Amino acid sequence: MHILSGKAVFQVPKALAWSWPSRCLSGISRTIQEVFDNPPETNSTITTHGHIKSIRTFKNIGFIDITDGTIFQTLNVVLSNPEDVFASGKYKVGQSVSISGSWVQSKGNQKYELQYDHHNPHHSIKLIGVVSDDYPIQKKVQSLSYLRSVPHLRHRTATLASILRFRSRVEQHAMNFFAKNGFTKVAPPLITSSDCEGAGEMFSIEPFTKADSKEKFFGQDAFLTVSTQLHLEVLAPSLNRVWTLTPCFRAEQSNTNRHLSEFWMLEAEVCYVENISQLTDLVEDSIRSIAKDLKTDPPLQAGGLNDLTKARYSESEQLLVQQRCDSLLGENRWPSITYTEAIDIINSVKNKGRSKNRMTWGDSISTEQEKWLAGTHFQSPVFVTDYPREQKPFYMPLSKYGLDKERPTVACFDLIVPEFGELVGGSLREHRHDELHQEIIRRGMNAESMQWYLSLRQNGTVPHGGFGMGFERLIAYLAAIENIKDISAFPRAPQICPC
Amino acid sequence: MHILSGKAVFQVPKALAWSWPSRCLSGISRTIQEVFDNPPETNSTITTHGHIKSIRTFKNIGFIDITDGTIFQTLNVVLSNPEDVFASGKYKVGQSVSISGSWVQSKGNQKYELQYDHHNPHHSIKLIGVVSDDYPIQKKVQSLSYLRSVPHLRHRTATLASILRFRSRVEQHAMNFFAKNGFTKVAPPLITSSDCEGAGEMFSIEPFTKADSKEKFFGQDAFLTVSTQLHLEVLAPSLNRVWTLTPCFRAEQSNTNRHLSEFWMLEAEVCYVENISQLTDLVEDSIRSIAKDLKTDPPLQAGGLNDLTKARYSESEQLLVQQRCDSLLGENRWPSITYTEAIDIINSVKNKGRSKNRMTWGDSISTEQEKWLAGTHFQSPVFVTDYPREQKPFYMPLSKYGLDKERPTVACFDLIVPEFGELVGGSLREHRHDELHQEIIRRGMNAESMQWYLSLRQNGTVPHGGFGMGFERLIAYLAAIENIKDISAFPRAPQICPC
Numbered sequence: 001m002h003i004l005s006g007k008a009v010f011q012v013p014k015a016l017a018w019s020w021p022s023r024c025l026s027g028i029s030r031t032i033q034e035v036f037d038n039p040p041e042t043n044s045t046i047t048t049h050g051h052i053k054s055i056r057t058f059k060n061i062g063f064i065d066i067t068d069g070t071i072f073q074t075l076n077v078v079l080s081n082p083e084d085v086f087a088s089g090k091y092k093v094g095q096s097v098s099i100s101g102s103w104v105q106s107k108g109n110q111k112y113e114l115q116y117d118h119h120n121p122h123h124s125i126k127l128i129g130v131v132s133d134d135y136p137i138q139k140k141v142q143s144l145s146y147l148r149s150v151p152h153l154r155h156r157t158a159t160l161a162s163i164l165r166f167r168s169r170v171e172q173h174a175m176n177f178f179a180k181n182g183f184t185k186v187a188p189p190l191i192t193s194s195d196c197e198g199a200g201e202m203f204s205i206e207p208f209t210k211a212d213s214k215e216k217f218f219g220q221d222a223f224l225t226v227s228t229q230l231h232l233e234v235l236a237p238s239l240n241r242v243w244t245l246t247p248c249f250r251a252e253q254s255n256t257n258r259h260l261s262e263f264w265m266l267e268a269e270v271c272y273v274e275n276i277s278q279l280t281d282l283v284e285d286s287i288r289s290i291a292k293d294l295k296t297d298p299p300l301q302a303g304g305l306n307d308l309t310k311a312r313y314s315e316s317e318q319l320l321v322q323q324r325c326d327s328l329l330g331e332n333r334w335p336s337i338t339y340t341e342a343i344d345i346i347n348s349v350k351n352k353g354r355s356k357n358r359m360t361w362g363d364s365i366s367t368e369q370e371k372w373l374a375g376t377h378f379q380s381p382v383f384v385t386d387y388p389r390e391q392k393p394f395y396m397p398l399s400k401y402g403l404d405k406e407r408p409t410v411a412c413f414d415l416i417v418p419e420f421g422e423l424v425g426g427s428l429r430e431h432r433h434d435e436l437h438q439e440i441i442r443r444g445m446n447a448e449s450m451q452w453y454l455s456l457r458q459n460g461t462v463p464h465g466g467f468g469m470g471f472e473r474l475i476a477y478l479a480a481i482e483n484i485k486d487i488s489a490f491p492r493a494p495q496i497c498p499c
Numbered sequence: 500m501h502i503l504s505g506k507a508v509f510q511v512p513k514a515l516a517w518s519w520p521s522r523c524l525s526g527i528s529r530t531i532q533e534v535f536d537n538p539p540e541t542n543s544t545i546t547t548h549g550h551i552k553s554i555r556t557f558k559n560i561g562f563i564d565i566t567d568g569t570i571f572q573t574l575n576v577v578l579s580n581p582e583d584v585f586a587s588g589k590y591k592v593g594q595s596v597s598i599s600g601s602w603v604q605s606k607g608n609q610k611y612e613l614q615y616d617h618h619n620p621h622h623s624i625k626l627i628g629v630v631s632d633d634y635p636i637q638k639k640v641q642s643l644s645y646l647r648s649v650p651h652l653r654h655r656t657a658t659l660a661s662i663l664r665f666r667s668r669v670e671q672h673a674m675n676f677f678a679k680n681g682f683t684k685v686a687p688p689l690i691t692s693s694d695c696e697g698a699g700e701m702f703s704i705e706p707f708t709k710a711d712s713k714e715k716f717f718g719q720d721a722f723l724t725v726s727t728q729l730h731l732e733v734l735a736p737s738l739n740r741v742w743t744l745t746p747c748f749r750a751e752q753s754n755t756n757r758h759l760s761e762f763w764m765l766e767a768e769v770c771y772v773e774n775i776s777q778l779t780d781l782v783e784d785s786i787r788s789i790a791k792d793l794k795t796d797p798p799l800q801a802g803g804l805n806d807l808t809k810a811r812y813s814e815s816e817q818l819l820v821q822q823r824c825d826s827l828l829g830e831n832r833w834p835s836i837t838y839t840e841a842i843d844i845i846n847s848v849k850n851k852g853r854s855k856n857r858m859t860w861g862d863s864i865s866t867e868q869e870k871w872l873a874g875t876h877f878q879s880p881v882f883v884t885d886y887p888r889e890q891k892p893f894y895m896p897l898s899k900y901g902l903d904k905e906r907p908t909v910a911c912f913d914l915i916v917p918e919f920g921e922l923v924g925g926s927l928r929e930h931r932h933d934e935l936h937q938e939i940i941r942r943g944m945n946a947e948s949m950q951w952y953l954s955l956r957q958n959g960t961v962p963h964g965g966f967g968m969g970f971e972r973l974i975a976y977l978a979a980i981e982n983i984k985d986i987s988a989f990p991r992a993p994q995i996c997p998c
Contacts, residue, residue, distance in 0.1 A: 027777040028769060031681050031739050049771045051736070051959050068770070069738040070681055096736070096959040098771075129930070129960035152951045153958060155737035164738060168684040175674060182530050182569055184802065185667040189989040190689070190746050191761050193996050201706075207750035208703040208722060217750065217760075218996035223707060231989060231998070237550070237595070238654035239568040239663060240530050247689050247746070251706035251716060261716075262690050270527060271567070272548045272597075278526040303683065431628070452651045452998045459652060460550050460595040461628035490688040490730060497692050497717035499730070499951045 033070035096129035162311035169303030173293040183241040188231035224249035232269040243268040262492040269466035291328040320480040336383035367421040375418035385413040397430040426467025433457035532569035546599040595628035661810035668802030672792040682740040687730035723748035731768040742767040761991040768965035790827040819979040835882035866920040874917035884912040896929040925966025932956035
């Protein structure tokens, strides 16, 4: 089309005129999932793209299984003259190919397969991308920890690709839950001049090349957020119920199965709540809703529970994936106990009253003890509420019944799940100005820099509260994956940022 | 509930047993939107929460309009004895209140209202949160630029709250489009050791308190991402079609209506595409789908187009909001011209062949010229493709028909929309190893640090491409808002990071 002068008139031919959804994405070749979902006519010739997952010969029949990552299921290409095709040795696992063949009903496990006849002029195998001799992804089982050493190729494996699809699905179910329940999804800032948790484990940021090294880019010190809660508290009174799913950052020197320097956090903040039980009900409802939606996903749903399960190698792993969702869908509501009750249970039941390992009020509950409480004792997810004030941040109000001056507790909760430990933490927020101001002073914090936050309590304040859930932790629990570095596509941790 | 020893049995009473959705969020008071959606029985007494939007008296009847931010519409409370209630002067705009009254059919504009009778013992007005004397949000029209000076309170205004709800809605429609079309939503890292655009305008990060100042936290320099594209290119071959919506960061010294130091970018990457038109079709389909879904949202949908429109003060603003969606839904597909054709059009039509302001091949097209092309000349969104290589990053392949050695162009496009300019940028990616390597060398980039990216081209490479769309820009265009600082809840720009 050449337009040299005057106003051009662009008339799209009627046949191409836009109509939803038939025309949508017609310009892009169909995925393997789409082909399975809407099978072509049998015996028609189709062209499909993907990576070679395996090559084998069995009784003079050759097989090339290809995947394009849209679903766990591979498309099996069946070759009647494998010796002609495989003789050259040019096909290898990992290569990308384009294969044209006949779409036929299968005699094997799958309903359909692609038949390739070397002598049919309409059939072809086109090699698109070769692999290097040291291509690290092979058909045999490879450990997740080995795969972490090839961060740019590891997602070609069935397991890690299925986790990515599953995560996408969980996010969609979460989105649906909050939308259905009147929450507005918001985007609080990741760059902030405030420290939400007061723990000081923040990353600071500055331009890489500073024009004038004396002037700060933002006019003051700026950090990456450790939690978006303080900003959600700004937005909640304007919208009543808000939630977000954003990266958060912690500059902790911990390199464990459960920690990342960059992780995604699902946070919600709700107005007009005055009791912890309103928040724990919300948390339970949201997680039950996600688990229920995952259970009822259709079997061929990309990213569904079935898709995730099939991509696991051993039967015991597959069983565990199924059990994890079920463990959240028990008939009874999840129990809720106070921190003080938890300490009593650990001392009397776990330690059988022995003085060895006896916990004292004020001790932190360890991950191992959390796993025991939920996994062994309650055999259910369990909420632990009203922790000692000194274990928690400044913004939590004193518990209504915790006004014991010797043992001050705050109106907060953690959700603890079997085999895993803490998944969610939340609290009411002190919405009264004077009480909050006093606590900031008591902790020796800088009240001046928190003036914007304090002033929310002087301008139409409402009782409110909320929670934060580590999103990689939720996925790791649901997917029965040990290390959250396998949930994050590109995990960041001390000494780990290879690309 | 007290548990001192032994395994506790938690039996939830049958009446409370969990069943979806009736029990969901029953613990939290109903929002004004929920009350309008499912009105209570008329003449029943209900309690509702919100902020006072306005107080007025008319012919011996008093009105308190309250909002809780879930929808533009206010709930009107009608008082039969206003003098008794208002005499004390204690009620003010911005206060949060809890009001109990009778739910009755309204004689006014709204279908229902809350009737409050000072002498009815079941009726009450409870003041929850007062406002300071200098509470800055008032009923009169306040300019968006003034409101930016009160970043923690400005979202209490109808306009800014409606933008937040609208943004949430647009995100949901985007999510639906990509899910429906076989895309997996992924979470690429924001902390990276690579510079995607090669422009060097990055923020670097390091722990605020360094334990050992000699050792780098990540073992090397680490930056905030300027675009997640390189990492999407890792994930695309594993999943075929990926998209993401994440913050990106630019340390540019620009403080304009169109720039933020922290902004959200919607990026997508698709395998097996070989022509720019496949990508421009995808971009057009995605934006048309979002616009169409917004148009067909039910009128009372929180965050819907109607909700957004009503929150604007002047009729001309309201009309513009409606027109913006329509402008994307024209019957004809959007035109596509090359950069070279665009220069010709600007010289021959805009400049009428005069030598003054004549553009030379290789010049950048300015925002003002983009607005003219889309707004005046085509009166339609328009794709401009095949820009000069030297204007674009290293990863773009040469245009198929642009192999003019004097004027090398690359296979890329920008989407330009009327009154606004660039909204989307995208390209094919050079998927051949040797060509990519040569370009990296030609530009004097460090090939060693890009080894992980280069090696994707040696391991099952496939032709692919993608695009990035500034999410605040999309919302600003749709919502007809001039400055994207009013789309971002907490805008970050040089010298701006107040909380």
